[in-house]
Amino acid sequence: MPPPGCPAHGGGSNRIPLHGADFAADPDSVYARLREYGPAAPVELAPGVDAKLVTSYGTALKVLRGTQTFVKDARRWRALATGEVSADNPVVPMMVYRPNCLYADGEAHTRLRSAVTDSLDRVDPHELRHYVEQSADALIDDFSRAGTADLIGDYAKRLPLLVFKQMFGCPGDIGDRLVAGMSGIFDGVDAEKANEMLTRATIDLITLKHQRPGADVTSWLMAHPAQLTDEEVIHQLVVLLGAGTEPQQNLIANTLRLLLADDRFAGDLSGGSLPVEDALDEVLWTTYTPMANYAVHYPVQDTELDGVRFREGEPIVISFAAANTDPSLPAGHRAGNRAHLAWSAGPHTCPAKSPARLIATVAIEKLLDRLPDLELAVPVGELSWRPGPFHRALSSLPVRFPRSAAPAQPDENPGARSWHSSPPAPSDSTPPAATSTVSPPSSTPSAPRRSWSFRTLWRRGR
Template identity: 65%
Template structure:
């Protein structure tokens, strides 16, 4: 084992003799820390020595069983009578063995929403969500994404450089969600700032949470008084008759469950397109449809890598592994997708049998809008900045630590400064990135300057937040 490797050097890799006590040893393998973030595939490969279910630690002192086999994952996801979602069954949290301030608790603790309920209660809440999401007009959604994308690109385009994670992929979904949920500017600003603050997970997170709760409560009150054609009003009008409390909980879930994976899907797809030799040098020609790149990312860099936490309702045995009642069983959507058994099928063109959206009764209900948002966001960026390229080597890109997501920390790029704002240009034809879309849904390419200019200093974050605030108030 090399001890001089960057990042991995801090923690011995799986399989390393110094790693005794993890895979191959006696203790569970950690899904946290820099080594896992830098190379999760290596951890999954090592865990396969234990079979289709492996013992892991989600955070220090938080053990779980991780399902890494594709068929076993499907069996758990499709067996709600044996595997429940309600985290009030989690014994180690209930008896204090897992401290309530463990970093994984916010993603796993009970909240009265569709994600954490079972049976009839889940069916009622989920029914309201799926029926409301089904009413979204894809053309209108495409318009929201294009408008939001243009605003963001107009802001950083003239500088010739950007962090596509911080300045694009992270912000765009929030702007789009606010339109989807019918937020006027003042409430939208609270949701965007609140949700971004929570995901920043710093000392301001609590204040951000309060801002978010205030925004959601105001949105519910507004739509009770003046319903319109938006997801919030449709949820409210649903025969499930959600109370104000239930409305607030489901809206928070929709914003929360959507934000992180949506950001990751956009950024991981941009990373693939900008780094893989198969697409290099021909971005402007659009030789590789964005849809194919999305499929590849959903298979190989699943935006939610390990989640869909379930709890056995009684002690049971699955694939030779003893699973105990009330102990978390986490599905590795990423490892299941990489199951060697699927090696050939995975590469069959158009195969979408991956588990990135999960499966069974709790599978993502927003698959269609989420995919559309990601596709348009990527197309728009590449159409507006056709000569965009990574500002660092792909191997230098860092991934955020944590067991659940597959999230880039930043995606620095450079490009010839785009001098013409979107609003000033005329549509001139279909997007080269999406040649098959109808004229009504195409993304018009927009003029860009091809003159290279020196790369300027990165944007000041304060400037960025004031831009977001202006965006909400002014447009």
């Protein structure tokens, strides 16, 4: 039970909203208030949607690892099953059950997870790095002559889309609809329509791959020995899309914001002492982590954990942002430590964290090498954040820089490449596709390379 005087004594009416402009503008203050309840607090994810938000690092680990008591199967969500929460509520598409590895437990999770991880492991990281570099060059060429850009719309949002289309073998129209649908779900704007768009586009992609399988994650999922049904393949793609676009965009943008605004990370891109990898870790350890609150679990029965009573079928949301900044963690715990919860923990740890980190690192390094005099076009305090209970997402990231007259000369058109397949194929039902040609040397950037370039070379051991 909470101590006397604790706001938790106020009951359900004291639930703190995690939606709206106030939370988006200052989540740190909201997390500080929530900590007054103890390791978990009653919140409102959207009007009419109640949950418990775990803000303690230790309690979060117990939930994430406590697979016998706390499960992921959203069919246990009591309020949705009874109609207390309507199916058209804007957060339902982010929480409703789908037959994918994110919502599965036990043997079902093991089977689906193996198909996902095996398929992702077949993407050659060297080929992925090269494709990200080529795609980044093409995007930077699009805006480099203007001297200004919005790094969200012009770069951070478009780059994961290009990479996703390539990895999953998406033609342009299908890829555009997939990402538009997922973005609508994250924002909670006309989420039901966005969910329909996402589902239709994914079905179209599966239909295409039945006709023309290739060297891509979609085809590898379909050919995996786990023998996924078409419906299961569709839902694995949806969860991978959710992890590979919106959070990836936020990781790139939030790290760029830090690099441009914080003197520890070279606000002027010339005199800083900490590299991009450290900036990524800083973002992942703080309330700027791309997915601030998620990993929804459901108690299988009424239970008490660390003094908090959880009801059977009640959504428990893990606040990665609050848990990572838990004041009870030892001072200086971040230095050289990647034990943050940004990728979750336990059996549902993000299976794509390695490629996600690679994509973000390469995207940021390439941008800073090409535009070394990049700076924010507005004071950092004037940047605005998109509302929503789950993500930490900038609305825009306006920048300025000296105009560049000479674009890079990429060797080929992004989207026209094939992937190397790293491990042996898990099944012979997918015909082998031609591998890509040997990667040529990177093109020379149009602007003089300053300290960022030297740090990049040093990190790569050149």
